Amino acid sequence: MKKTNLVSLRIITADIRRLVDFFEVTTGITAKWLTEDFAEIVTDSFTLAIGSTRTLAFFGEAVAQAASNKSVIIEFLVENVDDDYERIKDTVSDIVQKPTTMPWGNRSLLFRDPDGNLINFFTPVSEEAIRKFS
Known part of the structure; x- marks a missing residue:
């Protein structure tokens, strides 16, 4: 059987700075910013990715809806x-x-x-x- 691992969950948000700041404060982990529209909270076992709604352009506008x-x-x-x-x-x-x-x-x-x-x-x-x- 092929091995499959869940390694990341991504939240899409209309206010990325606010959400990243929130997770930095609550988890005590400093986010790794890859672009101004995409950051990651990286733990030993998992990554919480946070993307702005602008990143949806890469997938199609209706694919996800922030805060829903x-x-x-x-x-x-x-x-x-x-x-x-x-x-x-x-x-x-x-x-x-x-x-x-x-x-x-x-x-x-x-x-x-x-x-x-x-x-x-x-x-x-x-x-x-x-x-x-x-």
């Missing part, structure tokens, strides 16, 4: 979700759920980015969840 996601949650495994909550709670305007331990063993913080995308910072806390992510 209502079904995807972008998830970041963090060392301590409670510490991250304390660090970002005054800068994130839309906290959906304060840190809460979920039935599947992760402690989870849900919030929205400036375009309304749902973001989950989580830390495994049950023995099974810790084993899964170690």
